[in-house]
Amino acid sequence: MTYCVGIKLNAGLVFLSDSRTNAGVDHISTFRKMIVYERPGDRFMVLLTAGNLSIAQSVREILQTEQLKDPGGGEPVSIWNARSMFDATRVLGQAVRHVYERDAEALRHSGVExxxxxxxxxxxxxxxxxxxxxxSAGNFIEATAETPFFQIGESKYGKPVLDRLVRPETSLDEAAKCALVSMDSTMKSNLSVGPPLDLAVYEVDRFASEKLVCIDMSNPYYRMVHSSWGQKLREAFDSVPDPVWQGATDLPLATESCQHKPLRKIGRPEERLI
Amino acid sequence: MTYCVGIKLNAGLVFLSDSRTNAGVDHISTFRKMIVYERPGDRFMVLLTAGNLSIAQSVREILQTEQLKDPGGGEPVSIWNARSMFDATRVLGQAVRHVYERDAEALRHSGVExxxxxxxxxxxxxxxxxxxxxxSAGNFIEATAETPFFQIGESKYGKPVLDRLVRPETSLDEAAKCALVSMDSTMKSNLSVGPPLDLAVYEVDRFASEKLVCIDMSNPYYRMVHSSWGQKLREAFDSVPDPVWQGATDLPLATESCQHKPLRKIGRPEERLI
Structure with missing residues (x-):
């Protein structure tokens, strides 16, 4: 499995990926899932991949030389000369389709999607x-201010914390911290997501970044996040009052205000449920 | 979809279920997924169901009268006379198998699992x-001290908070609060899980419970949890230091300590990836 997240903020972009791959639980390997394309001053692009590793690696390989024909007869478009990220993503979509044409039928014969x-x-x-x-079909969607992040792979465990904390105004450092918390929760709940992690942070209008780091379990900052987040979450949880069922409270758990019928107990075999 | 959680603590049991069902996103209804069986002083049992609603309702209906033959020729075993929860669960497993015998083939013809x-x-x-x-096969597993809770349905969004906070020593009120936080995170991330919620709390050795409550969005305690948890989580998050990339810190994010190769950037079409 895999977990990757990409976040678009007003201040820049944050990308984080794990590096575990598995074919069953007994064939676990490490493959990096992030690739950074950079021509300083001109373009900076990051690709994160999840899914079948042979497909992902083929897409990455051919993306380097993939070209879209220009219907007007001009120069073909590659990720290296595309004038927009939209066009560069079209090149990526075409690379996916080329791998599909090459591999999909044979994969289907082996029962592999x-x-x-x-x-x-x-x-x-x-x-x-x-x-x-x-x-997988080479089609794509774009992040907007309402949906400032995308996840791929094992995305659910780490989604609530992103949903609650990431906004376009979030700072790059905060978003990197949030991505690491999201990854930490995912690794705690799913063994098939694992270190090392690759983190890339890009500041808007820089067209280059030196903020790329490989994080393993010896990383001092990650270790602090890993150990303190559980503790902080516990403190936050403790600070929310426990339920009081009834009586002297302005926040009773049991109340007559519910619009729905109370749950009826069943006490005998003959009793009807509905 | 559905989200239900059952927690076994030293102090008792906590059960929480949502009540949304959907066949596609445009056919959304409300069905309660919790059923409470109680013969005061003798037995208290709670069943939570997820999956195909027609199967779940059939299982619930026939469970009332389902009987396991006693190979020794004694009285057949039902949930109402079983002498252990293990035997009562065997009765439930048999009820599932009876619905399977009746419906599975016809469902398969319609492409329904x-x-x-x-x-x-x-x-x-x-x-x-x-x-x-x-x-689905009528087989079952039992919670232990190491795994004190089970979830069914849309379980992933709400699992990290349970993983981090629920232990056998957790109090009933705390566990009920944690289940509600877990449900709140799930409902925020997945529209197909929704109110009203049914919550049942059982104290050990009571063989009955009055702590059953239906919770909708007007419930004062749930509203407090819903609004304050996001705020508390934000405060907890803010209290974890942001990353410092390098320099004067004892917790640098970028460090030479990583055992893995740093991520290499790709700068030209000709560059090899591996």
């Missing part, structure tokens, strides 16, 4: 930052 | 409390 999903984001000089989620 | 999952727990006089997770 053509399964790959990607997050692709960055900035190309001349336009703002953009973040896309790309599907 | 035989999909039902249940949490069944309680206490029968003469033994301690027990909590089981029952599968």
């Amino acid at each position: 053509f399964n790959v999903s990607m997050i692709f984001g960055g900035q190309i000089r001349g336009e703002g930052m953009r973040l896309f989620s790309v599907y | 035989f999909n039902v999952s249940m949490i069944f727990g309680g206490q029968i006089r003469g033994e301690g409390m027990r909590l089981f997770s029952v599968y």
Whole structure:
């Protein structure tokens, strides 16, 4: 399995990926799922991949040289000369379709679904930052202010904390911290997501980044987040009052205000349920 | 979809269920998923169901009169005379298998999987409390001190908070609060889980409970949890230091200590990825 998250903020972009792959629980390996494309001053792009590893690796390989024909007869479009992230993502979508044409039928014969999903984001000089989620069919959607992040792979465990804390105004450092908390919760709940982690942080209009780091369990900052988040969550939880069923409280748990019928108990075999 | 959780503590049992069902996103209804069986002083049992609603309702209906033959020729065993929760759960498993025999083939013809999952727990006089997770095949597993809770349905969003906070020593009120936080996170992330909620709390060795409550969005305690948890989580998050990339800190995010190779950037179309 895999867990990757990409976040688009006013201040920049944050990408985080794990590196565990598994074919069953007894064939676990480490493969990095983040790839950074950078031509300083011109473009900075990050690709995160999840799904079938052979498909993901093929997409990454051919993306380097993939070209979209220009219907007007101009120069073909690659990720290296695309004038927008939208066009670069179209190139990625075409790369996925080329792998599909090559592999999908043979995979189907082996009972393997053509399964790959990607997050692709960055900035190309001349336009703002953009973040896309790309599907197995090569189609894609773009992040907006209402939906400032995408996740791929084992996304559910780590979604609530992102839902509650990430907004377009969130700072880059805060968003990186939130992504690490989200990853930490995911790794705690699902063994098939694991370290090392790759984290990339991009500041808007820089067209390059040095904030790339590989994080393993010896990383001092990650260890602090890992150990203190559980404790902080416990303190937050303790600070919410426990329920009081009835009586002297303005927040009773049991109340007559519910619009629905109370739950009826069943006391005998003959009793009807409905 | 559905989200239900059952928790076994030293002090008792906590059960919480939502009540949304959907066949697609445009056919949403309300069905209660908790059923309480109680013969005061003798037995108290709670069943939570998820999966195909027609299967779940059939199981609930026939469970009332389902009987296991006693190979020794004694009185057949029902949930009403079983001498252990293990035997009562065997009766439930047999009820699932009877619905399977009746419906599974016809469902398969319609392309519908035989999909039902249940949490069944309680206490029968003469033994301690027990909590089981029952599968579509009628087989089941039992909660232990290491795994004090079971979830069914849309379980992932709400699992991290349970993983971090629920222990066998947790009090009943705290566990009820934790179940509500877990449900709140799930409802925030998945529209197919929704109110009203049914909450049942059982104190050990009571063989009855009056702590059953239906909770809708007007419930004062739930509203407080719903509004304050996001705020408390934000405060907990803010209290964890933001990352400092390098320099004057004892918790640097970027460090040479990582055992893995740093992520290499790709700068040209010709560059090899591996």
